[in-house]
Amino acid sequence: MALQTGPITLDTLKRGLKSGIDVTWQLAKVMIPIYFIVTLLKHTPILGAIAQVFAPLMGFFGLPGEAALVLVLGNLVNLYAAIGAIVSLSLSLKEIAILAIMLSFCHSLPVETALAKKIGLSAISVIAVRMALAVLSGLAFNILL
Amino acid sequence: MLEALKEAAVGSIQSIKQIAIIVIPIMLVMEILKDMGLLDRIADWFSPVVRIFGMRKESAFPLVIGIIIGLSYGAGIIFKAAKENKLSKKDLYLITYFLVAAHAVFEDTAIFAALGVSAVLLLATRLAVAAMFTFLASKVIKETEKEVNL
Numbered sequence: 039m040a041l042q043t044g045p046i047t048l049d050t051l052k053r054g055l056k057s058g059i060d061v062t063w064q065l066a067k068v069m070i071p072i073y074f075i076v077t078l079l080k081h082t083p084i085l086g087a088i089a090q091v092f093a094p095l096m097g098f099f100g101l102p103g104e105a106a107l108v109l110v111l112g113n114l115v116n117l118y119a120a121i122g123a124i125v126s127l128s129l130s131l132k133e134i135a136i137l138a139i140m141l142s143f144c145h146s147l148p149v150e151t152a153l154a155k156k157i158g159l160s161a162i163s164v165i166a167v168r169m170a171l172a173v174l175s176g177l178a179f180n181i182l183l
Numbered sequence: 184m185l186e187a188l189k190e191a192a193v194g195s196i197q198s199i200k201q202i203a204i205i206v207i208p209i210m211l212v213m214e215i216l217k218d219m220g221l222l223d224r225i226a227d228w229f230s231p232v233v234r235i236f237g238m239r240k241e242s243a244f245p246l247v248i249g250i251i252i253g254l255s256y257g258a259g260i261i262f263k264a265a266k267e268n269k270l271s272k273k274d275l276y277l278i279t280y281f282l283v284a285a286h287a288v289f290e291d292t293a294i295f296a297a298l299g300v301s302a303v304l305l306l307a308t309r310l311a312v313a314a315m316f317t318f319l320a321s322k323v324i325k326e327t328e329k330e331v332n333l
Contacts, residue, residue, distance in 0.1 A: 041217060041220075041222055041223060041248070043217070043218055043219065043220040043223065044218055045218070046215055046218050046219065047218075050214055050215055050218045051211065051214070051215075053214050054210055054211035054212070054213065054214030054215060055207065055210075055211055057210045057213075057214060058203075058206055058207030058208070058209070058210035058211055059207065060210075061206050061207075061210060061290060062199065062202065062203040062206055062207060065199060065202060065206075065294070066199050069195060069198065069199060070195045070196075070199075073191050073194060073195035073198070074188070074191040074192075074195070077187050077188075077190055077191035077194065078187055078188075078191070080187070081184070081187045117291060117294065121198075121202070121294060121298070122195070122198075124298065125194065125195070125198040125298065126191070126194060126195070131299050131300070134295070134298050134299065134300055135300045135301070135304070135305075138295040138298070138300045138305055139305060139308055139309070142285075142291055142292075142295075142305060142308075142309050143284055143285075143309070143312070150254055150283060153254055153255060153258050154279050154283050156258070157258060157261060157262075157265075157275060157276075157279045158272070158275065158276065158279075159276060159279055159280070159283075164279075164280075164283055167280065167283070167284070167316065168283055168284065171284055171312060171316065175308060175312060179308075
Protein backbone atom coordinates (compact mmCIF):
# COMPACT_ATOMS: atom_id res chain seq x y z
CA MET A 39 0.00 0.00 0.00
CA ALA A 40 1.18 3.52 -0.65
CA LEU A 41 -0.26 6.96 -0.77
CA GLN A 42 -0.31 8.70 -4.09
CA THR A 43 2.88 10.63 -4.40
CA GLY A 44 4.33 12.83 -7.09
CA PRO A 45 6.58 15.78 -7.65
CA ILE A 46 6.03 18.90 -5.57
CA THR A 47 4.00 21.17 -7.82
CA LEU A 48 1.85 24.22 -7.46
CA ASP A 49 -0.96 21.73 -6.91
CA THR A 50 0.76 20.43 -3.76
CA LEU A 51 0.92 23.93 -2.34
CA LYS A 52 -2.69 24.59 -3.32
CA ARG A 53 -3.86 21.42 -1.58
CA GLY A 54 -1.80 22.22 1.52
CA LEU A 55 -3.12 25.75 1.69
CA LYS A 56 -6.66 24.45 1.20
CA SER A 57 -6.39 21.92 4.01
CA GLY A 58 -4.92 24.58 6.31
CA ILE A 59 -7.74 26.97 5.47
CA ASP A 60 -10.24 24.12 5.88
CA VAL A 61 -9.04 23.45 9.42
CA THR A 62 -9.14 27.15 10.23
CA TRP A 63 -12.67 27.42 8.77
CA GLN A 64 -13.93 24.37 10.71
CA LEU A 65 -12.41 25.94 13.80
CA ALA A 66 -13.93 29.37 13.18
CA LYS A 67 -17.38 27.93 12.48
CA VAL A 68 -17.53 26.23 15.87
CA MET A 69 -15.31 28.53 17.87
CA ILE A 70 -16.99 31.86 17.18
CA PRO A 71 -20.49 30.87 18.41
CA ILE A 72 -19.01 29.14 21.47
CA TYR A 73 -16.87 32.19 22.21
CA PHE A 74 -19.96 34.42 22.08
CA ILE A 75 -22.03 32.11 24.26
CA VAL A 76 -19.33 31.73 26.90
CA THR A 77 -18.57 35.46 26.92
CA LEU A 78 -22.27 36.24 27.42
CA LEU A 79 -22.49 33.58 30.14
CA LYS A 80 -19.58 35.30 31.88
CA HIS A 81 -21.77 38.36 32.28
CA THR A 82 -24.55 36.35 33.92
CA PRO A 83 -24.54 34.36 37.17
CA ILE A 84 -24.82 31.09 35.19
CA LEU A 85 -21.09 30.60 34.58
CA GLY A 86 -20.35 31.27 38.23
CA ALA A 87 -22.95 28.67 39.24
CA ILE A 88 -21.49 26.08 36.86
CA ALA A 89 -18.02 26.87 38.19
CA GLN A 90 -19.16 26.42 41.78
CA VAL A 91 -20.80 23.04 41.12
CA PHE A 92 -17.74 21.61 39.35
CA ALA A 93 -15.02 23.28 41.43
CA PRO A 94 -14.46 20.27 43.73
CA LEU A 95 -14.16 17.80 40.83
CA MET A 96 -12.00 20.07 38.65
CA GLY A 97 -9.84 20.82 41.70
CA PHE A 98 -8.31 17.32 41.42
CA PHE A 99 -6.77 18.41 38.13
CA GLY A 100 -5.74 21.86 39.33
CA LEU A 101 -8.47 23.39 37.20
CA PRO A 102 -11.11 26.00 38.06
CA GLY A 103 -14.74 24.88 38.04
CA GLU A 104 -15.59 26.55 34.73
CA ALA A 105 -13.03 24.26 33.01
CA ALA A 106 -15.76 21.59 33.19
CA LEU A 107 -17.44 23.49 30.36
CA VAL A 108 -14.31 23.02 28.21
CA LEU A 109 -14.18 19.27 28.87
CA VAL A 110 -17.89 18.77 28.20
CA LEU A 111 -17.79 20.72 24.92
CA GLY A 112 -14.61 18.94 23.77
CA ASN A 113 -16.07 15.51 24.46
CA LEU A 114 -19.61 16.04 23.19
CA VAL A 115 -18.82 18.32 20.24
CA ASN A 116 -15.15 18.49 19.22
CA LEU A 117 -11.77 20.04 19.97
CA TYR A 118 -12.69 23.26 18.19
CA ALA A 119 -15.61 23.84 20.54
CA ALA A 120 -13.31 23.21 23.49
CA ILE A 121 -10.78 25.70 22.12
CA GLY A 122 -13.55 28.28 21.79
CA ALA A 123 -14.33 27.87 25.48
CA ILE A 124 -10.63 27.88 26.49
CA VAL A 125 -9.89 31.17 24.78
CA SER A 126 -13.00 32.91 26.08
CA LEU A 127 -12.35 31.89 29.69
CA SER A 128 -9.33 33.44 31.39
CA LEU A 129 -7.18 30.41 32.12
CA SER A 130 -3.49 30.22 33.01
CA LEU A 131 -0.98 28.53 30.72
CA LYS A 132 -0.68 25.60 33.12
CA GLU A 133 -4.45 25.16 33.16
CA ILE A 134 -4.53 25.24 29.35
CA ALA A 135 -1.74 22.64 29.21
CA ILE A 136 -3.67 20.33 31.54
CA LEU A 137 -6.84 20.72 29.47
CA ALA A 138 -4.84 20.21 26.25
CA ILE A 139 -3.42 16.84 27.30
CA MET A 140 -6.76 15.65 28.72
CA LEU A 141 -8.59 16.66 25.54
CA SER A 142 -5.87 15.18 23.31
CA PHE A 143 -6.69 11.73 24.63
CA CYS A 144 -10.43 12.14 24.90
CA HIS A 145 -12.55 14.26 22.57
CA SER A 146 -15.37 14.14 19.98
CA LEU A 147 -16.73 10.98 21.60
CA PRO A 148 -19.92 10.57 19.52
CA VAL A 149 -18.15 10.70 16.15
CA GLU A 150 -14.94 8.91 17.03
CA THR A 151 -16.54 6.15 19.07
CA ALA A 152 -18.78 5.37 16.10
CA LEU A 153 -15.66 4.92 13.96
CA ALA A 154 -13.99 2.61 16.48
CA LYS A 155 -17.20 0.63 16.76
CA LYS A 156 -17.30 0.18 13.00
CA ILE A 157 -13.86 -1.40 13.18
CA GLY A 158 -15.14 -3.78 15.85
CA LEU A 159 -14.18 -2.39 19.24
CA SER A 160 -16.83 -2.01 21.91
CA ALA A 161 -17.95 1.57 22.51
CA ILE A 162 -17.72 1.22 26.27
CA SER A 163 -14.14 -0.03 26.28
CA VAL A 164 -12.97 2.69 23.88
CA ILE A 165 -14.61 5.43 25.95
CA ALA A 166 -13.34 3.93 29.21
CA VAL A 167 -9.75 3.75 27.90
CA ARG A 168 -9.81 7.29 26.58
CA MET A 169 -11.32 8.72 29.77
CA ALA A 170 -8.82 6.84 31.90
CA LEU A 171 -5.90 8.19 29.84
CA ALA A 172 -7.35 11.71 30.08
CA VAL A 173 -7.81 11.51 33.86
CA LEU A 174 -4.35 10.03 34.49
CA SER A 175 -2.56 12.47 32.20
CA GLY A 176 -4.48 15.41 33.71
CA LEU A 177 -3.51 14.37 37.25
CA ALA A 178 0.12 13.86 36.15
CA PHE A 179 0.38 17.23 34.39
CA ASN A 180 -1.10 18.99 37.42
CA ILE A 181 1.56 17.47 39.67
CA LEU A 182 4.52 17.70 37.29
CA LEU A 183 4.05 21.04 35.53
CA MET B 184 -24.28 43.64 26.91
CA LEU B 185 -22.81 45.61 24.00
CA GLU B 186 -19.49 45.49 25.79
CA ALA B 187 -19.71 41.69 25.99
CA LEU B 188 -20.56 41.35 22.31
CA LYS B 189 -17.61 43.54 21.38
CA GLU B 190 -15.34 41.52 23.66
CA ALA B 191 -16.50 38.28 22.00
CA ALA B 192 -16.14 39.61 18.45
CA VAL B 193 -12.63 40.94 18.96
CA GLY B 194 -11.50 38.01 21.10
CA SER B 195 -12.74 35.25 18.82
CA ILE B 196 -11.28 36.80 15.68
CA GLN B 197 -7.94 37.35 17.39
CA SER B 198 -7.84 33.74 18.56
CA ILE B 199 -8.62 32.43 15.09
CA LYS B 200 -5.87 34.59 13.60
CA GLN B 201 -3.45 33.30 16.22
CA ILE B 202 -4.31 29.69 15.37
CA ALA B 203 -4.40 30.16 11.59
CA ILE B 204 -0.83 31.50 11.60
CA ILE B 205 0.36 28.20 13.05
CA VAL B 206 -2.06 25.69 11.50
CA ILE B 207 -1.94 26.78 7.85
CA PRO B 208 1.88 26.47 7.48
CA ILE B 209 1.83 23.10 9.26
CA MET B 210 -0.86 21.69 6.94
CA LEU B 211 1.10 23.06 3.99
CA VAL B 212 4.29 21.33 5.12
CA MET B 213 2.37 18.08 5.69
CA GLU B 214 1.03 18.15 2.14
CA ILE B 215 4.56 18.67 0.79
CA LEU B 216 5.90 15.78 2.87
CA LYS B 217 3.01 13.61 1.66
CA ASP B 218 3.83 14.32 -1.99
CA MET B 219 7.51 13.69 -1.33
CA GLY B 220 6.51 10.19 -0.25
CA LEU B 221 7.83 10.76 3.24
CA LEU B 222 4.77 9.25 4.94
CA ASP B 223 5.32 5.98 3.08
CA ARG B 224 8.95 6.01 4.14
CA ILE B 225 8.04 6.67 7.77
CA ALA B 226 5.63 3.74 7.58
CA ASP B 227 8.49 1.59 6.29
CA TRP B 228 10.70 2.65 9.17
CA PHE B 229 7.94 1.67 11.55
CA SER B 230 7.53 -1.84 10.17
CA PRO B 231 10.08 -3.24 12.65
CA VAL B 232 8.70 -1.06 15.45
CA VAL B 233 5.17 -2.49 15.30
CA ARG B 234 6.64 -5.94 15.95
CA ILE B 235 7.08 -4.77 19.55
CA PHE B 236 3.27 -4.75 19.78
CA GLY B 237 3.19 -8.21 18.22
CA MET B 238 1.66 -6.79 15.05
CA ARG B 239 2.39 -7.82 11.50
CA LYS B 240 4.58 -5.37 9.65
CA GLU B 241 1.66 -4.40 7.38
CA SER B 242 0.11 -2.70 10.41
CA ALA B 243 2.69 0.09 10.23
CA PHE B 244 1.06 1.80 7.26
CA PRO B 245 -2.47 2.35 8.64
CA LEU B 246 -0.99 3.14 12.05
CA VAL B 247 1.40 5.83 10.81
CA ILE B 248 -1.17 7.36 8.45
CA GLY B 249 -3.77 7.49 11.22
CA ILE B 250 -1.33 9.05 13.67
CA ILE B 251 -0.28 11.73 11.21
CA ILE B 252 -3.37 12.42 9.10
CA GLY B 253 -6.30 11.47 11.28
CA LEU B 254 -8.74 8.90 12.54
CA SER B 255 -11.31 8.94 9.75
CA TYR B 256 -8.66 8.75 7.03
CA GLY B 257 -6.81 6.11 9.07
CA ALA B 258 -10.01 4.11 9.49
CA GLY B 259 -10.50 4.09 5.73
CA ILE B 260 -7.04 2.60 5.26
CA ILE B 261 -7.63 0.13 8.08
CA PHE B 262 -10.83 -1.08 6.37
CA LYS B 263 -8.97 -1.44 3.10
CA ALA B 264 -6.14 -3.39 4.72
CA ALA B 265 -8.61 -5.60 6.56
CA LYS B 266 -10.45 -6.35 3.32
CA GLU B 267 -7.20 -7.37 1.67
CA ASN B 268 -6.71 -9.71 4.63
CA LYS B 269 -3.39 -8.23 5.54
CA LEU B 270 -4.20 -7.72 9.19
CA SER B 271 -5.34 -10.05 11.93
CA LYS B 272 -8.25 -9.05 14.15
CA LYS B 273 -5.82 -8.44 16.94
CA ASP B 274 -3.73 -6.12 14.73
CA LEU B 275 -6.90 -4.25 13.82
CA TYR B 276 -7.93 -3.76 17.44
CA LEU B 277 -4.46 -2.68 18.53
CA ILE B 278 -4.13 -0.15 15.70
CA THR B 279 -7.55 1.26 16.58
CA TYR B 280 -6.72 1.50 20.30
CA PHE B 281 -3.51 3.34 19.48
CA LEU B 282 -5.34 5.67 17.09
CA VAL B 283 -8.25 6.57 19.37
CA ALA B 284 -5.63 7.79 21.85
CA ALA B 285 -3.37 9.50 19.30
CA HIS B 286 -4.48 10.63 15.86
CA ALA B 287 -4.04 13.76 13.74
CA VAL B 288 -1.30 14.57 16.20
CA PHE B 289 0.30 17.45 14.29
CA GLU B 290 -2.97 19.24 13.65
CA ASP B 291 -4.17 18.93 17.27
CA THR B 292 -0.77 19.84 18.67
CA ALA B 293 -0.51 22.89 16.40
CA ILE B 294 -3.84 24.21 17.67
CA PHE B 295 -2.85 23.87 21.32
CA ALA B 296 0.66 25.17 20.62
CA ALA B 297 -0.94 28.31 19.18
CA LEU B 298 -2.44 28.85 22.64
CA GLY B 299 1.04 28.67 24.17
CA VAL B 300 1.29 25.04 25.32
CA SER B 301 4.61 23.28 24.60
CA ALA B 302 4.21 21.28 21.40
CA VAL B 303 7.02 18.86 22.30
CA LEU B 304 5.50 18.09 25.69
CA LEU B 305 2.04 17.42 24.23
CA LEU B 306 3.27 15.37 21.31
CA ALA B 307 5.75 13.29 23.30
CA THR B 308 3.26 12.58 26.10
CA ARG B 309 0.51 11.62 23.69
CA LEU B 310 2.64 9.25 21.60
CA ALA B 311 4.43 7.70 24.57
CA VAL B 312 1.20 7.05 26.49
CA ALA B 313 -0.59 5.66 23.41
CA ALA B 314 2.39 3.35 22.74
CA MET B 315 2.49 2.16 26.35
CA PHE B 316 -1.22 1.49 26.39
CA THR B 317 -1.07 -0.40 23.08
CA PHE B 318 1.82 -2.49 24.40
CA LEU B 319 -0.20 -3.41 27.49
CA ALA B 320 -3.24 -4.17 25.35
CA SER B 321 -1.12 -6.40 23.10
CA LYS B 322 -0.23 -8.51 26.14
CA VAL B 323 -3.81 -8.70 27.39
CA ILE B 324 -5.28 -9.60 24.01
CA LYS B 325 -2.63 -12.27 23.46
CA GLU B 326 -3.79 -14.23 26.48
CA THR B 327 -7.25 -14.57 25.01
CA GLU B 328 -6.21 -14.79 21.41
CA LYS B 329 -9.02 -17.07 20.34
CA GLU B 330 -11.65 -14.78 21.73
CA VAL B 331 -10.68 -11.27 20.70
CA ASN B 332 -13.78 -9.61 22.06
CA LEU B 333 -12.36 -6.71 24.00
